[in-house]
Amino acid sequence: AKADGRGSLRFFSPEIMLRARERLSLEAEMRRALERGEFRVHYQPQLHLYERAVTGLEALVRWQHPERGLIAPGAFIALAEESGLIVPLGNWVLREVGRQMRAWLDEGRAPGYVAVNLSALQLGSEGFVDSVQAVLRENGLAPGRLELEITESCLMADRSRAIATLETLRGLGVRLSIDDFGTGYSSMSYLQHLRVHRLKIDMSFVRDLETNPGNVSIVTAIIALGHSLELDIVAEGVETPEQLARLQRLGCDLIQGYLIGRPVPAAEALDLRFAPGHP
Ligand code: C2E
Ligand code: CA
Ligand code: CA
Ligand code: CA
Numbered sequence: 001a002k003a004d005g006r007g008s009l010r011f012f013s014p015e016i017m018l019r020a021r022e023r024l025s026l027e028a029e030m031r032r033a034l035e036r037g038e039f040r041v042h043y044q045p046q047l048h049l050y051e052r053a054v055t056g057l058e059a060l061v062r063w064q065h066p067e068r069g070l071i072a073p074g075a076f077i078a079l080a081e082e083s084g085l086i087v088p089l090g091n092w093v094l095r096e097v098g099r100q101m102r103a104w105l106d107e108g109r110a111p112g113y114v115a116v117n118l119s120a121l122q123l124g125s126e127g128f129v130d131s132v133q134a135v136l137r138e139n140g141l142a143p144g145r146l147e148l149e150i151t152e153s154c155l156m157a158d159r160s161r162a163i164a165t166l167e168t169l170r171g172l173g174v175r176l177s178i179d180d181f182g183t184g185y186s187s188m189s190y191l192q193h194l195r196v197h198r199l200k201i202d203m204s205f206v207r208d209l210e211t212n213p214g215n216v217s218i219v220t221a222i223i224a225l226g227h228s229l230e231l232d233i234v235a236e237g238v239e240t241p242e243q244l245a246r247l248q249r250l251g252c253d254l255i256q257g258y259l260i261g262r263p264v265p266a267a268e269a270l271d272l273r274f275a276p277g278h279p
Contacts (some may be wrong), residue, residue: 059096063075129168
């Protein structure tokens with residue numbers, strides 16, 4: 001442990017100080033970015049395999065950094081969660097999606113719904129239901145136009161309160177889906193406690209569908225489970241025609257992935273052909 005003879009200094013190494021400072025400055029920069037309107041929402045299509053049309057879109061946040069260009073959420077979401085910034089950021093995404101949906105409706109070419117990713121902190125924040133209702137009301141949107149994607153972490157902190165909040169939202173007509181299904185330890189248990197509309201099969205199961213028989217078994221089981229609960233199944237991360245064909249044979253309802261379309265700005269998302277009459 002004292003190989004370099006300076007063991008006790010390790011915690012104060014310049015590298016670690018720098019990392020702490022980088023974090024702080026990134027946090028401060030994100031705060032400013034939110035004020036300056038540097039965040040963007042991109043939209044990725046979900047193709048309904050039976051209707052053979054795009055029925056809805058998933059909203060994915062990006063940071064249009066003035067010097068560093070477009071930054072994917074992997075680089076800032078974790079820090080946003082740690083710092084609490086995810087609450088104002090997540091609420092901004094929600095308002096932006098509401099505004100965009102209204103604009104699409106006014107143009108007469110709206111997707112059936114937009115799915116928004118929800119963070120645990122945001123779900124637990126004071127007045128979350130009210131802010132969702134405000135977005136729907138201010139934009140004159142039917143609640144079914146909004147889908148909330150929840151992950152296991154959403155139910156971790158204050159489980160009964162989180163479930164109560166989600167049930168309230170479901171009662172209003174907002175759609176719920178479980179994201180990254182199959183990756184957490186308690187995927188099954190939240191199905192027991194919370195009624196949702198959809199399961200999204202995590203892309204790690206889709207990835208080696210062709211080469212890993214274990215993944216075929218898992219996907220088959222998730223689809224059977226979901227269908228027995230009358231839920232729609234969405235597979236994410238679909239990149240090849242082979243994956244699509246296999247998922248279709250397995251009875252998957254919707255697919256999302258680069259094969260169908262990458263996340264793009266709202267203006268390009270309109271180029272897609274939407275299914276008529278949704279929701
Ligand atoms: P996620 O919700 O699981 O979103 C799916 C991620 O997979 C997205 O990455 C998407 O761009 C990417 N993806 C889609 N199709 C494919 C494919 O065919 N192949 C591959 N390799 N990737 C594909 P992205 O946009 O970088 O987002 C990463 C994560 O950041 C999201 O994972 C979500 O957990 C989080 N996130 C994004 N936007 C928000 C937001 O507004 N709020 C919150 N709380 N989290 C968000
Ligand atoms: Ca998601
Ligand atoms: Ca996911
Ligand atoms: Ca994820």
